[in-house]
Amino acid sequence: MFKLQRLEITGFKSFADYTEIVFTGSGITAVVGPNGCGKSNVSDAISWVLGEQRAKSLRGAEMKDVVFQGSKNRKPSGMAEVVLHLVRDENTLDVDDTELEDIDEALSEIDEKAVDVDALEAEHTEAETVAAVSDQAVGDDPAVVDEEAVVEEKAQAAQVGSAQIVERTIKTKRHWRPRSFALDFAPGEAVSVTRRLYLSGESEYQLNGKTCRLRDIQDLFSGTGLSGAHYAIIEQGRIGQILSAKPADRRNLIEEAAGISKFRTRQRAAESRLDSAKTNLGRISDIVSEIDKQANSLRRQAAKTRRYIALQEDFRVLLRKLFVAEGKHFSLLIEELGTQLESARTLERDLAEKVSAQEEVFRTATAAARSAEEALSAIRQKHADNELERDRTEREHRYQSQQIVELKARGERLVGDISAAEERLQLAASEHERLSEEEQKESSEADASRLILVEAEKHYNAKLDDVRRIEAEMDGRRSELMRHTAAVERFDEIARQLAFNLERMTERSNGLKNEAMRAEETYAEHVADAEKVGGELAAERERLDAYNTEKQQIVAAVSESREKLRTAEETFRAAQNEHSRTLNRLETLRELEEKRAVYAPQIQRIFGEQAAIGVRPIGVLADFISVSERAEKAVESVFGQYLQTVLVKDLADARKVSSWLRQNRIGRVSVLIAPNVKAASNGHENGVLPATIGDALGASPEMAGVLRRAFPREMAAVLVEELRDSVDADENKIVVGANGEMLVGGGLFISSRETDSGKDDSLLAFKRELSGLSKAEAMLAKDVAAAEQVVLRESEALSVVEEKAVDLQSLIIKVERHLLSLDLQEKNLKQDIERAERHRKVVADEIEQLAGEMTEVGRKIEEARESRRNAAEQSEGSQAELDRIAGELAAARERADMENSALNEKRTMAATSSERRRAVHSALKRIESEQKEVEMRIGVLKAELAATEQKIVELTGSVSEISERISGAGADLEREKAEVDAAIMAVTAEREAADTASGELGNLNRLAVEAMNERGAFEVRQAEATTHLRNIHENCAQELNTSLSELMKAEELPEDFQLEGSREHVESLRERLEGFGAINMLAVEELAEAEERLLFLTSQRQDIIESIASAEEALREIKERSRERFKNAFEAINANFSTFFQELFGGGRGEMTLLESEDILEAGIEVVAQPPGKRLQNILLLSGGEKAMTAIALVLAIFKYRPSPFCLLDEVDAPLDEANVGRFVDQIATMAEKTQFIVITHNKRTMEAARALYGVTMQEAGVSKVVSVKFE
Template sequence: MKLIKLEALGFKSFAEPITLRFDGGVVGIVGPNGSGKSNINDAIRWVLGEQSSKELRGDTMEDVIFSGSKTVQPMNKAQVTLTFDNRDRLCSIDTDLVVISRLLERGKGTNEYFLNGEKCRHKDIKVLAMETGIGKSSLAIISQGTVSDIANSNDEDRRLIFEEAAGVSKYKLRRAESERKLINSESSLKTVETIVKELEKQLIPLKTKAEKALKYKAMFDELKTVEIGYLAHEIESNTELYEQLNNELEGVQETKDSYSREIETIKEQIHQKRESLKELNSKISKANGKKEGIESLLKNMEDSVNEERIRRNLIISGQSIVSEQERIQAIILELQTWESKEKYLQESLTESENKRKETEDKIKLAEQQVNETNRKINELSARLHKLNGRLEHLKQKLRHDTNLSRGTASIVQNKVLFKGYIGLVSELFSVPREYTIAIETILKHASQNIVVQNQDVAIKGIEYLKKNESGRATFIPLSSLKPKFVRDDYLMIAKNHRSFVGIASELVSIDERHQILNDYLLGNILIVKDIQSAAELSKTLENRYMIVSLDGNVIRTGGIMVGGEAEISNILGIQAHIDELNAEKPGLENVLHQLRKSLSNYEQTIKNDRVMFSNYDSRVMTTLSELKSAQNKITKFKTDISLSKEHNKDFNISDSSLSEDKIAELRRDLSVVKYDIQSNLAIKESVEADLNVLDEQKDKLVELSNALNTSFFEKTNLFNKTQNKLEKHKERLGEHYQLTLEYAKEHFPLTISLSQAREIVKELRREIDQLGSVDLNSIEELNEVQKRYDEHVANKDEVYQAIEILKQAIDELDKKITMRLTNIVDDVNQEMHKVFSSMFGGGTAKVEFVDPKNILESGISIFAQPPGKSIKNLKLFSGGEKSLIAISLLFAILRARPLPLCILDEVEAALDEANVVRFAEYLQELKSKTQFLVITHRPGTMSRVDAIIGATMQTRGVTSVFSVKLDDAKKLIDKENHSN
């Protein structure tokens, strides 16, 4: 592979396009100092990938672009192209010509590379240079400095020349990369092993927690399946029962109303019958009186007929008339007595009837009050039952949502062991419902913290958890807390904001003994209405305080904002609801107690009034009987008086007036009266019979009504219980399981009996409660940790295998490097003797490893024995000898490992003329395998090259190149020497 052409434009001093053709084996590049001949070397190095501007004798890479002169404008780009003959296919590109170009434009700062006209990468050029041996780090470019380095460097630095010659650079790079990877891999292995051990520690408790969680989940899934089926069946059956009871209650109410109407009707009938009976008794009483009068008159008349004669004889004396008048006067006096008694009895009867009616009205009113009180008791009992159900549901939900960590649950369950235990943070605060989201957002991470009196209690709790391996918990000792507050000036600003709600600590309630906890957790936190207001206020307060909106968005101190959908368990909200219900419950229970007490009083009043009613009723009947007797007496006395007056009137009547006609008439009157009496007695008996029937009907209806009231009360209780049960089941199905009845019926059919389902649910709940606190996240956490563990174990194995592979690779590379270095030293030693003898006119030289046992790190020494001298180390020779020995070494290396191209940049500058000639002549021996470009100003070299390229600056700052003859070259040299 030979370099056949170089083209450049804008590179350094090449302001005009140049084209250099390299035809011979040894081409000399000559010209005065400063003519730009070394720029040809720089151009070749630049195209082959040189990245160091210092190596190209500049400060920045743009310094390679022609910067202009007094007569020539600066150029904006530099471009150099090398063309190689690749017919020997030393380069892996399958073309006879390989063309490499590099372009740099001013201001862009990026280089462009081209290979056979196609754009490529810098890496592609480096690979090509390395595989052909013409790279910047090889022996393809040798300068005077290179010779000096070989001559004067220590053994370790000199080793680099041999490594380059041996071609081990790529192996060393690969070895360095492998070592870097090995170090990284070993570091990674330690890290992975540490992680694996840590994950193993995490897995042990996590497996326990996850097993518990899986057990809980399995039981919960079974509970869910059975309970949903049970709930669906219960809801359906209870709905039917609810509707049935509702219909029955409506029917019972209608029946009750019907009974009440019938009772009122019967009572009205009883009243009418009693009025009729009263009227009949009056008629019968009067008739009896009239009957007794007629009977008495009839008897008297019959007696008068027999005594007619006697009385006739006595008439004269007047004795009988006086006696009869006296009797009438006595009867009148007795009549007046009985009339007074009748009046008294009549008044007494009216009073008793009025009191009886009043008592009856009181009984009716009391019965209405009893019914109304029963209704209120039923409603209140149902409400209280519903409240208790709601309370129990909320308590269950609170227990479920709280989901204490293992450590916290352990302390709470054994709190009796810790004197000074106060409670969980979430239990100590009472929060109005409108503030629960904001307060719970603030206390979210502290809600499960355990509040204790002092540090001693906290230490005791921590030691307990550690001893029993019960997890971890956070303790808040009240004695260690200090209140937090908002500075007065900032607080004044906050209070004047339109959306300011208050300081969090002032919006909650807490036992005054624990006020320090409130001040510590909430004393310096502000509550506002919305996030926009929070942002405004936070900015005004210079982001000094946490501000929380009512819907749970937060601006922390420093201005960090946290918001979106509120992710809270609403524990405080549930607790607030429980507190409200607990506050409401005693009032309802007290009202219920008062109602039951009133009901008892009403029932006792009814009982007492019924006794009074019975007494008044008996008194009325007794008074009626007495009144009847008195009226009979009055009627009798009036009849006696009437008859006696008639008798006295007719006493002087003739005996003919006392005829049988009068007696017959009286007898007829008596028969009529008796008939009237019998008729009225029959009617009275019928009325009394009707009255008895009506009383029995009323009593039966009252009894039925009372029984119906009892049934109504029982059905109402059952209805309320069914309603509460139905609502509770619907609420659990809807809120807890988020399911509709139709979906539950379709997807969770109950395949066992209700009693079995009830027992299974009860048993599963008991078993779930026995599990205590469960961390459901532990399942996912275990899977994640197990996955990470498995990945890291696999990674550990992979890293371990990679380490072994890297070690093997390094061993292989070490063997290759050792073998190649050994070979190059052996090959160079074989050539060194020949080259040295030729260059020195005899003698010998050799190279040796300083430490043959450690070839990978050993330096390389050079020993030489010029003719007539003893062998000694290179460092002991003079400067000129050192340079010649170094050149001899380079030639030996080129003989051992020929390169397609070698650029020699004034390497013979330190040699005397005789040695320059030897140097130039030896190049002719090597040119068959290596193409030489020799930059020189030594005549001895110029005279022995195959072709010469001259460099000069006809225009200041601009290099021109041309071919010259040897004579012309000598003239240039002479001119240069003369100028020097």
């Protein structure tokens, strides 16, 4: 067990300052104080340092509320820190650490067997994307501390020798870690637990001054009542919650006392891993199933790819010949069309010349006709103009006659108007004479009134000038008074402002002196810091130089390693490509061999329907011989179709085959009975041609014997290099040349067989190629494996060197950053020193300047006061003078008013006279204007009358002339008609000549168009042929990757080559190729990868199955031990509870019961309480005191079973009366011999039982202080 020694609090809640509370070794310690002073904050501090994570349990809304928030006179604290000091005593608690170690070991083993299904799924998804084959991680319980998780980090490091930043993802797997600290402390050893929280949200735990995890602290106090349910810390109000809590929550107290909270943590971890493993098992099973489907699909794709490659090769061979044939065909066609086109062009040119000549004739005739038509049009236009002129003359005659009549009437009206105007002029003259006399009379009267008015205005203006003079003098005196008054006020304000400035300058002077002292201190600090940073900077630069030297060496090593790796990879890729080509060809041939695709259809059906026949053939004859390449054609010529002879074990099998052939009407097949035959030996590969065909077969002795019996003549055939005339012509012999030519019996000559492609596609050549490819593939596979090993070695070497380079570059970056930081610090410090120096100087200058300013301000204050006295005296004199001038102004204004009344009367009289004169003058002007207007009117009318008479004379002469022209118009009409008739006859003759020329030109144009169309047709055919040839060139380059000219030089066509048939055959092959659909050319390689991955995932699935079994076993063991511990603890605590209940209540009955449940670990706990003298009732119906006593009895029962290092009770005695407080105190005093009790209370009885008393006060608002008293 641990004993509580002391508690250190800094910045926690109301404890703003560092506070230390020292506890006695045993007994009761009481914490007292008034409400609101912070007593309960001591309880919260202990709960918080022990790992409390719920802010509500600490009476806050969020965790940062535990940091001191500030008060009226204090700023908020930036950090809260609580340190709990304990010491291990002799009474060590018996905790079975061995059991925990076994369980931890099992959990670690589960983690080791765990499979990262997320990574497998990611790889599977990537593989699906690459292969174009159609087809999340279950996290652990976040409530479990240190559960397995995958954390992705980004590490940045610059590649050595470049400025590129490499970003990589690091996956870190955190396994179950039982403990990161040794928690077995020796008796008497001190232990300190620290928790810090910053306002920024950062939190830190420490154990003995070293950073630790929260789980380490929980493990340290697990099973002691200070962790989990922490029944040893009963906060304010929690004593009643123990009884009102749910049965499932109440069992947490018993679990903590039973010491199974550690098992609970590991149980959750095991359950989490079990769920994760089962989920992963399902996921990996799905992946295995999916990859198995992919493998089956890839097997089909690989077979399809092999067939596609073989057909594509045949297609390319035929396509080459077809391109050559079409190229020659269209080249010849283009030459023929060129000759025909030249003839058509010559004919077209001749006809074009004739058309040009005829067009000239046609143009001449057309021009003559057009001239005649233009002459006719001119004559007709001239006649039309003449007709128009005659019509215009007649209209003019009528108009002018009408004008003469109208002008005579207008002249008569003008004579009447002139007479009337002259009469009106005489009347206006008499009226003008009368008004002139009246105007002279009114002018005399008005002049007399104006003279009288002028004299009156002079008298009034003189009086008014006196008033203005006095007012101006008064305004001057008033302004002078205001100026003196304002000066008095201004000088008062100046004196006050200067006094205030002097006071401020005094304060400023004191502040500058203090600032000078601080400037000196700051300057000294910056100088010291600069010296320190300069030393660090020099050391870091030396370190950076060393790293850069090492970096250059590593850069060279990296370059060399990369070059080696590149060379190795190129070698590996070349070998791999060669091996892939060979392997693809080999697999294609093997597939053809397995399906007997190179054999006759009858042979294929026999091997395909072995079950129906009831015979299992041994093979065909070609399977049991091995012929060298030089002798292949000779053997093919001799044996021919017999090479496909079916081999069976006995005669019965041969008869079954024959019977089946007859029944199915398939045809004839050779069957050879060859029991106990062996595979062929190697053929003659030494370059020497065997003497006979039998020697060239390379068959086993058994097979050779069978062949000699079946084919005696063929086996004895003589094999020669070349058939000549000198060859032995024995009639019983067969002589065959190495090129396949054969002479039978000296009289039958058989030529060798040659294919169109020039390739040897015989059965023996196929067998030889298959055997050769098998050997070549094995050798190439070894070469690929060796090259791959070299690549792996070089890659590993490069990885090691690059890793060193990255690590070194990271160090360099770190040092450079530190150097940059130090350099920046040095610059900043130099700037700070300069600023501090300038600051010192500025402060000194300001102090000196301020002293001078203060002296000047004192002098200005005295000047302002003297000026104020002078201004006051002048103000009083100005006021007396102003009163005198005011009296004079009143008298002058009275005299001016009298003169103004007389002036107004004279103004009225003068205005009346002037108005009468203006009226007469206006009437006179109106009459004069009217006379002038009438005179002008008479002049205008006389002028108009004279013009009218002149116009009448002119119109009369014009009418006579027009009448003469009208009388001579008849003769002009006859002459114009004769001119028109002659012009019409000339136009008709010219039009007939033009029509004749047009007909001849039309015939020539038709012939020219026909020639041009013929030439165009030849050009179109030639262009089509050229386009076809160009398309053939393009198609050849695109499909065969070679030019048509080179292909025509290299390829020879046979004489019987059919162009149309070949086209149809090519299209047929193309359709077959297109019918294959999408082809996966990498299917073979992908199939190998898929099968390898399938094997790997199957083993991973087995690991998960084993992990599930381990997790279930660990979970079973945890639950078994937890049940045993819980049962023992429950029975013992229940008995203790009954005893303490009776002692506290003085009788009655109290017990705990388990609610029914299938598992005791999940059963809730019900508390039954029956105080003495009462019936058994619902516990929630008890009084507050009874509930508190019952809860205290339960807590004491738990303490008796599992004593805690210390117990903190926060006002649990508040609901109790004096008698019950006594019983409560007696009980904890008895238990205080083994457990420290810290009791927060207001009760005197509880205080009396304490050995030490701490008082919490709040002398400063919002800040708690602690005072202590220790009782001896």
